[in-house]
Amino acid sequence: MTHESAADSVESKELEALREILLTQDRAQLQALQRELAALRIQSESPERLVAMLDPLISEILAERARSHPDEVAEAIRPALMVGLKQQIEKERDVLIGLLTPIIGQTVQRAIAEAIESLARRVDARMERMLDFRNIWWRLRARLSGIDDAELVLRESLPWHPEHVFLIHNQTGLVLAEATTGDILEDSDLIAALLTAIRDFSRESFKGEPGETLHHIQFGERQILLEEGKGAYVALVGEGVPPADAYQRLRETLVTIHQAHGALIRDFKGDAGTGETLTPMLSPLLQPIEEPEPSKPPVLGLVALLLALLLLCSTCSWLGYSASPRVLARLAPTAVLYITQPTSTVTPTVMPSPTPLPSPTPSLTLTSVPTDTPTATPSPTATATATPTALPSSTPTATPTPQPKLGIMTGNVYVRAEPDPTAPHTGKVILLGDTIRILERRDPWIHVVFPATGEPKIEGWIPARWVRVQ
Amino acid sequence: MEIIQRKVCLLGDFAVGKTSLIRRFVHNKFTTDYQATIGVHVSRKEVILENAEAKTVGLILWDLAGGETFSQMEEAYYRGSAGALLVADSMRSETFGILNTYATTFMQVNPEASLVIVFNKVDLMPDVAELERRAKALSARWGAPHFFTSALTGTQVDSAFHELAESVTRT
Numbered sequence: 001m002t003h004e005s006a007a008d009s010v011e012s013k014e015l016e017a018l019r020e021i022l023l024t025q026d027r028a029q030l031q032a033l034q035r036e037l038a039a040l041r042i043q044s045e046s047p048e049r050l051v052a053m054l055d056p057l058i059s060e061i062l063a064e065r066a067r068s069h070p071d072e073v074a075e076a077i078r079p080a081l082m083v084g085l086k087q088q089i090e091k092e093r094d095v096l097i098g099l100l101t102p103i104i105g106q107t108v109q110r111a112i113a114e115a116i117e118s119l120a121r122r123v124d125a126r127m128e129r130m131l132d133f134r135n136i137w138w139r140l141r142a143r144l145s146g147i148d149d150a151e152l153v154l155r156e157s158l159p160w161h162p163e164h165v166f167l168i169h170n171q172t173g174l175v176l177a178e179a180t181t182g183d184i185l186e187d188s189d190l191i192a193a194l195l196t197a198i199r200d201f202s203r204e205s206f207k208g209e210p211g212e213t214l215h216h217i218q219f220g221e222r223q224i225l226l227e228e229g230k231g232a233y234v235a236l237v238g239e240g241v242p243p244a245d246a247y248q249r250l251r252e253t254l255v256t257i258h259q260a261h262g263a264l265i266r267d268f269k270g271d272a273g274t275g276e277t278l279t280p281m282l283s284p285l286l287q288p289i290e291e292p293e294p295s296k297p298p299v300l301g302l303v304a305l306l307l308a309l310l311l312l313c314s315t316c317s318w319l320g321y322s323a324s325p326r327v328l329a330r331l332a333p334t335a336v337l338y339i340t341q342p343t344s345t346v347t348p349t350v351m352p353s354p355t356p357l358p359s360p361t362p363s364l365t366l367t368s369v370p371t372d373t374p375t376a377t378p379s380p381t382a383t384a385t386a387t388p389t390a391l392p393s394s395t396p397t398a399t400p401t402p403q404p405k406l407g408i409m410t411g412n413v414y415v416r417a418e419p420d421p422t423a424p425h426t427g428k429v430i431l432l433g434d435t436i437r438i439l440e441r442r443d444p445w446i447h448v449v450f451p452a453t454g455e456p457k458i459e460g461w462i463p464a465r466w467v468r469v470q
Numbered sequence: 471m472e473i474i475q476r477k478v479c480l481l482g483d484f485a486v487g488k489t490s491l492i493r494r495f496v497h498n499k500f501t502t503d504y505q506a507t508i509g510v511h512v513s514r515k516e517v518i519l520e521n522a523e524a525k526t527v528g529l530i531l532w533d534l535a536g537g538e539t540f541s542q543m544e545e546a547y548y549r550g551s552a553g554a555l556l557v558a559d560s561m562r563s564e565t566f567g568i569l570n571t572y573a574t575t576f577m578q579v580n581p582e583a584s585l586v587i588v589f590n591k592v593d594l595m596p597d598v599a600e601l602e603r604r605a606k607a608l609s610a611r612w613g614a615p616h617f618f619t620s621a622l623t624g625t626q627v628d629s630a631f632h633e634l635a636e637s638v639t640r641t
């Protein structure tokens with residue numbers, strides 16, 4: 001047993017020596033690895049050390065990730081970014097404003113500059129056209145109405161883009177017809193119904209004068225112009241600044257539609273087919289407003305205008321009536337109206353008025369205008385107007401219209417007992433599209449009865465500009 | 471196919487379920503929270519009528535606020551309607567009688583119009599016998615058919631509106 005154990009001990013020593021020879025290097029490596037592992041464990045368990053270790057790599061990793069998966073990265077950081085941004089804005093509002101002001105300022109400046117440039121271009125184009133001889137007449141007329149060139153050009157240059165137009169049945173609020181510059185709206189029935197509800201609501205709530213109705217709705221840049229006729233109303237939707245004659249055009253369209261298809265509108269219950277008939281009559285409202293085609297300067301008219309002005313001046317000076325040039329200028333175009341529309345004027349007779357209360361009023365001068373109409377046979381009125389006896393009346397000279405004439409209303413108008421804007425109105429309204437019979441004309445008033453035929457229900461005076469003489 | 475349009479009004483006391491009936495009919499939806507209608511709310515729904523000449527009716531549904539005093543405002547809203555759905559709450563018998571007032575004013579403005587009467591919220595288990603009796607009396611008085619509906623479950627909602635669509639195309 002002792003012998004055996006001695007032998008074992010020798011063997012183990014030899015083995016150990018052999019291990020020493022073979023494994024020294026491995027052992028050293030193993031120990032190094034253990035040390036490294038221990039160091040790593042310490043690092044991973046301490047966030048500070050981990051951050052210190054990853055820090056140099058983070059930006060590289062992010063950059064790589066953002067390159068390969070941009071959407072994912074954006075999605076991942078968005079919430080944090082938004083919160084951070086919000087907090088930052090709240091905290092450092094002034095700093096941010098300071099940073100953004102130059103950028104926003106520049107953007108706004110650029111937008112304004114572009115808008116002004118475009119306006120300037122339009123103004124230039126208009127000015128060029130205004131210098132065209134054909135436009136001088138139109139310009140002259142504007143001048144005479146007291147509008148100066150700059151105002152006129154600026155107003156004409158403001159853009160108006162009509163987008164949709166609806167013809168809506170008064171009673172049902174249903175769409176009779178519609179036209180658009182883009183796609184037909186899916187909800188036009190709803191829009192029409194709501195517009196009707198708004199119209200009815202405002203009418204009932206504010207309880208205005210009879211015939212008074214909602215004319216205009218605006219939201220943002222968009223405008224809705226509303227004009228009501230007897231059986232239907234038009235709603236024109238557009239962007240920008242509507243031209244001065246926009247309502248006039250709406251009224252005229254309504255009158256034409258009511259004249260041509262009054263029965264169709266009256267009997268409408270919601271059945272299909274009205275659109276085909278009525279849409280073509282609405283579409284012109286969507287065409288961009290043309291500059292009013294300058295009516296050819298009527299040579300005759302110009303001569304007459306000069307004569308009218310001369311007469312006016314002489315009359316005024318005779319009466320010691322001092323009128324400013326502006327007043328004269330404003331009166332003159334009215335005189336032109338007489339000359340260019342002889343059918344609607346009174347006969348050029350100066351009649352002694354039943355009320356002999358001489359006092360000069362502007363309308364006195366107008367009665368003399370028809371004498372300017374060059375007629376083959378010199379009319380005795382030419383002399384009559386030049387004499388004081390020709391101007392005896394303070395009231396507009398009443399001259400009966402030779403035959404009863406018919407007219408169509410181009411608006412809803414109060415009927416007054418006297419041809420005077422201050423006269424009390426009768427509380428009656430003749431509606432747009434109604435046909436009236438003209439009894440007498442005392443410009444700018446006409447004496448009418450409604451209805452045109454049969455038992456008259458309304459009689460009185462209305463301003464002539466609301467009547468289209470047939 | 472010919473599409474015709476008709477304006478119809480929904481009338482009845484407050485909270486009887488007018489707006490809910492429209493919501494069910496137009497959007498097939500229901501909500502339990504009550505938001506009183508202020509003024510008027512307009513919706514549109516097309517109904518295909520399967521009668522002799524197949525027709526599509528675009529119903530323009532004017533949902534009016536309930537429980538208001540009868541004023542000229544309501545009359546203005548009624549104007550031009552081809553028909554009305556008179557709505558009562560099956561659980562509130564006081565909402566039945568007031569339908570007479572609504573119907574009278576409405577028919578004064580639109581003498582040719584058609585009426586359909588609806589007893590809503592039947593899912594809440596009303597007293598059926600009593601309801602039947604009151605419904606028959608109202609139907610007889612106005613010559614109008616009646617329906618027991620639930621905007622919550624959808625029961626009879628389509629049928630009531632279809633009946634209204636049919637009748638407004640007949641007038």
Ligand SMILES: Nc1nc2c(ncn2[C@@H]2O[C@H](COP(=O)(O)OP(=O)(O)OP(=O)(O)O)[C@@H](O)[C@H]2O)c(=O)[nH]1
Pocket residue numbers: 482483484485486487488489490491501502503504505506507508534535536537590591592593594619620621622623
């Ligand atoms: N259980 C049940 N509740 C209903 C039903 N219809 C409507 N309601 C509930 O009744 C309440 C009133 O419903 P609305 O549809 O707003 O009533 P309304 O008639 O339009 O009320 P006003 O606009 O005030 O005139 C709401 O809380 C609805 O959820 C129904 O069929 N069953």
Ligand SMILES: [Mg+2]
Pocket residue numbers: 488489490505506507533534535536
């Ligand atoms: Mg409601």
